[in-house]
Amino acid sequence: MIGPEASAAARLKDLGVHETVEFNSPPRPEMGDFSSPIALKLRKIRGQAPLVIAEEIRAGLESSLPRYIRDVTVTPPGFLNFFVDHRAFAADLIRESYGPVTPIPPEDSGKVEVEHTNVNPNKAMHVGHVRNAVLGDTIVRALRAAGRQVEVCNYIDDTGIQVVDVVTAFLYLEAPYYVGGEDFSEIWAKAPSDRPFDYYCWDIYAAVQSYLKPDPAAPLDAAEQSRATMLQERKAEITHAIEAGDTAIAHFAKALSSRIVRAHLRTAARLNVFYNLLNWESDILRAGFWDHTFQRLKEAGAIQFEESGLNKGCWVVPMGGTEETPEGARSRDKILVRSNGAITYTAKDIAYQLWKFGKLDTDFRYELWDTQANGEPLWTTAWDGEPREGFGRAARVINVIDVRQSEPQTVVYKCLDSLGFKEEARNSTHLSYEVVTLSAQAAAELGVDVEEGQDVSMSGRKGLGVKADDLIDRMAGVIRSRSAEATLDAEALAAAAIRYYMLRFSTNTRIRFDFEVASQTNGDTGVYLVYSFARACSILAKAGEGSGRPDEFVVPRSLSSEEKDLLREMGRLPQAIQSAAESLTTTPLTTYAFSLASAFAGFYDHTPPILREPDPDIRQFRLSLVGAFREVMKKTLSILGIPALERI
């Protein structure tokens, strides 16, 4: 599917216009179907009057008109106006809508590694994690639709403090306490059977935080204080046991995080989010990635050992040294190895980033984790797995992480550069996005009082957040109550609504999560998109088997403005995909999907009922148009990860 705009752009390129060409609508329809200010832009570059440039381009175009363009005119101060041959366009578009999307082929080649989700495996997913997963998954879909080869990985931080904390809570927050040994059956039994495992962990993680990190505003009493001291001591023991690797507690921790990961993957699958590979932090450590990386960083002189000063005894990345502030001296350097020899998260991340580019001599071992609901296998790194070719070795790496981690990401890429991997550093992208906060209304529902109009940050520590599964369940309930369809897949439609809600915002807009807004089922929502698709399916079903076939229609002599609008929108899908894949944002796709659905609604409401149309040619053409819309919308929904339901 190449629309008139794309064909015009291609011809302009042939004529030596290498700048990005943009198109827009002229103020009056008689001035053309679309226009371009390219000659005005070229004025500065070529130093000629825009009207002269425009006229020159027009003459060039006229000698061999772009496909689907029947005329080109010039209007002051130098706009090029294009008149579309709608009949030719309609004929091709309807036929091609059934084929694959054929976007402009990518200039760069090689595999793209996208990492997203990355939820700490110690509690249930909340709406903030949903934003990450849905954003990452949609970018993956857009890149694949644009012809890129993509591998998706999900990083599991199973050796971090958050897991240690929840293990501490599991073993020692409530009786029966862990008393040593290999038998954890009594411990596991503490998780109630009537509450999801990840929800239980959510609760005990928040509960243990009140001892490990007490709120200064609410000091602990004597009894609580002694309990807190006990838990701190146990936490230290657990930390050592997990670091040691092959201990009973380490195995318990791994079993616990595995259970949580299974819960996360189930939740993600409910939102049509899938992966290729799970990368476990414990495997990064055991595979010796860091030792290898450490050696190279030292050799390259990218890091230095501090003999004195604030960071005495640490290996650091120099980022500006010590600076004086009113609060005293402070170091801007980034510590990779602490004075006790332990490495920081950023250090692991450097090694991991090198693995993604295939720049380490060592590799993980792998095993099959599961087959996902999309039918694709999911692999995982595993210490006792098998060597396996084909993972990593990417040409480009995209890490989907929220904006608060911009600085550590910068350090990682800087270190790649210092190691001499200049191209890899350039091809590393932090896909940064703003966080999700809770509106006063959402917070109130979770039992937190906030001033009207204020919002509140989610906090795993405090157990404050909207859980993803709760949101999906709730949305499905709202949807079920609105539908007359007995066979409605409310859960699938809930996923549509939630995904679209998250994707509508640009990445640097903070989402103030609000139940009322999120659960809207009319207007600019995912439900509206699916509705338009279901409506088209319904018309075609009523018209009978095989109606709307792409090969049996005659384009009428004249088309209505609604028909033209619909055609134009259908032809724009490749541009929307390309724009999303280039900018790594989802708004080009969501705004496109909405205008496509709106164009269909406009067409539907301003066209006499097709099924009662007496002229068989017109009836057949319009059914073909509906059929083409169904195909284009299906592709659009698929890129958004939204299920195309034929009835809602």
Added chain:
RNA sequence: GUCCUUGUAGCUCAGUGGAUUAGAGCGCUUCCCUGCGAAGGAAGAGGUCGUACGUUCGAAUCGUACCAGGGACACCA
């Protein structure tokens, strides 16, 4: 303090150099189903695009300053 980011209609947001009318949804005021799905469509009210100066033939869009939100600057991740 330094750096990043945001400020567009009552609310929530798109738009980030182009054309005398800056778009959408929600909310508000009116219409439109014995004619294909009203989770829809049509019409209307509602905006000095934070403020000021500048660059440009042209600025919501670029630059500078200021004001106001948010975030990052740990031997956390």
